[in-house]
Amino acid sequence: MLVLAQISDLHLDGTARARERAERVMDRLRGLHARVDAVLVTGDIADHGTEAEYEEAARILRAPFPVLTCPGNHDVRAPYRKALLGEPDASRPDAPVNAIHRVNGAAVLMCDSSIPGRDDGLLDGETYAWIEATLDDLDADTPALLAFHHPPVALHHPLPDSYPLRRPQDLAALLERRPQVKAVITGHAHSPAATVFAGRPLVVGPGVTWMLQLPWESPDLADREADPGLAFHVLDDEGRLTTHFRSVRAT
Numbered sequence: 001m002l003v004l005a006q007i008s009d010l011h012l013d014g015t016a017r018a019r020e021r022a023e024r025v026m027d028r029l030r031g032l033h034a035r036v037d038a039v040l041v042t043g044d045i046a047d048h049g050t051e052a053e054y055e056e057a058a059r060i061l062r063a064p065f066p067v068l069t070c071p072g073n074h075d076v077r078a079p080y081r082k083a084l085l086g087e088p089d090a091s092r093p094d095a096p097v098n099a100i101h102r103v104n105g106a107a108v109l110m111c112d113s114s115i116p117g118r119d120d121g122l123l124d125g126e127t128y129a130w131i132e133a134t135l136d137d138l139d140a141d142t143p144a145l146l147a148f149h150h151p152p153v154a155l156h157h158p159l160p161d162s163y164p165l166r167r168p169q170d171l172a173a174l175l176e177r178r179p180q181v182k183a184v185i186t187g188h189a190h191s192p193a194a195t196v197f198a199g200r201p202l203v204v205g206p207g208v209t210w211m212l213q214l215p216w217e218s219p220d221l222a223d224r225e226a227d228p229g230l231a232f233h234v235l236d237d238e239g240r241l242t243t244h245f246r247s248v249r250a251t
Contacts, residue, residue: 001104001234001235001236001237002037002103002104002105002106002143002233002234002235003035003036003037003232003233003234004036004037004038004039004040004103004108004145004232004233004234004235005029005032005036005038005039005040005230005231005232005233006039006040006041006042006147006185006187006203006205006230006231006232006233007022007025007026007029007039007040007041007042007205007208007228007230007231008041008042008043008044008072008149008187008188008190008205008206008207008208009042009043009044009072009187009188009190009205009207009208009209010022010041010044010045010046010057010060010208010209011044011046011047011074011208011209012045012046012047012053012056012057012060013046013047013048013053014052014053014056018047018209019056019060020250021208021209021228022057022060022208022228023060024228024248024250025208025228025230025248026060026061026063028230028248029063029065029230030063030064033063033064033065036065036232037065037066037103037104038065038066038067038068038101038103038108039061039063039065039066039067039068040068040069040108040110040147040185040205040233041061041067041068041069041070042070042072042147042148042149042185042186042187042188042205043069043070043071043072043073043074043075043113043114043148043149043187043188044072044073044074044075044149044187044188045057045069045071045072045074045075045080045084046074046075046076046079046080047074048074049074049075049076049079049080050076050079051079051082051083052083054079054080054082054083054084055083057083057084058083058084058086066101066103068099068101068103068108068110068147069084069085069110070097070098070099070110070111070112070113070147070148070149071097071112071113071114071149072113072114072149072150072187072188073114073115073118073119073120073121073149073150073163073188075114076116077093077094077095077096077097077112077114077116078090078093078094080097081093081097085097094116095126096111096112096114096124096126096127096130097112098110098111098112098127098130098131100134105142105143106142106143106144106145106235107134107135107138107142107143107144107145108144108145108147109131109134109135109144109145109146109147110147110148111123111127111130111131111146111147111148112127112148113127113148113149113150113165114149119162119163120150120162120163120164120165120166121148121149121150121163121164121165121166121188122165122166122167123148123165123167123170123171128170128174131146131174132174135178135180135181138180140180141180142180143180143182143235143239144178144180144181144182145181145182145183145184145185145233145235145241146181146183146184146185147184147185147186148165148184148186149186149187149188150163150164150165150186150188151164151165151186151188151189151193151202151204152164152165152168152171152172152184152186152197152202153168153195153197153202155189155191155193155204156214156215157189157191157212157214157215158215159189159212159221160188160189160190160191160212163188168197171184171197171198172197172198175197175198175199175200176198176199181200182200182201182235182239182240182241183200183201183202183203183233183235183241184197184200184201184202184203185202185203185205185233186202186203186204186205187204187205187207188204189204189207189212190206190207190209190210190211190212190222191204191206191207191211191212191214192204192205192206192229192231192245194243201241201243203231203233203241203243205229205230205231206228206229206230206231206245206247207228207229208228208229208230209228210222210223210224210226211223211226211229226247227247227248227249227250228247228248229245229246229247229248230245230246230247230248231243231244231245231246232244232245232246
């Protein structure tokens with residue numbers, strides 16, 4: 001059984017508010033380190049994409065378990081690589097940031113759906129080629145999860161639905177060919193959500209910085225007083241994903 005925690009949309013911007021909220025969820029997760037296999041951070045780690053913001057993120061995200069990250073639309077690839085990943089000499093600093101992590105018998109593919117300079121998303125040809133080659137290298141019985149920032153479906157709110165993952169049909173076609181991919185995990189919406197995409201579970205993690213209010217809840221876009229959220233994903237030995245959502249109150 002694999003237990004993954006997910007946090008998303010930290011939007012670290014150098015302010016005390018953003019710092020406290022990110023530290024609060026990481027303190028909660030560090031207290032569970034013996035029972036969590038890894039933490040996924042699904043994008044918008046920084047608010048402006050500066051090196052200083054990623055240096056702060058690197059400090060806050062330090063943990064006794066693997067912390068797996070991918071960029072969002074607020075992230076900037078070159079400073080992300082340099083200050084968060086510690087790759088100052090990357091030969092292609094502006095290339096998509098994709099990485100595979102093997103965790104407790106499963107493969108977690110952290111993929112880059114960001115488009116430099118834009119708020120919508122795309123898994124580009126280079127990233128799809130990387131996903132295909134990476135899955136080819138796995139044993140056929142190794143379960144895999146795909147994680148990236150932009151959801152490939154409408155979430156029924158005008159804000160995230162204005163900046164979706166483009167060409168979701170390309171992802172659907174890949175999933176149809178790849179039964180070992182058990183689920184898709186995303187962020188971006190600042191709202192916990194669960195649905196099905198191409199026959200697989202699609203889970204959207206809640207935001208750390210603020211919570212999206214749905215149109216029938218309030219005319220206001222953001223609930224900045226809501227506690228930061230996180231998700232726990234459990235992948236069992238049958239390949240079934242179960243997700244639990246939690247909020248983290250201030251102590």
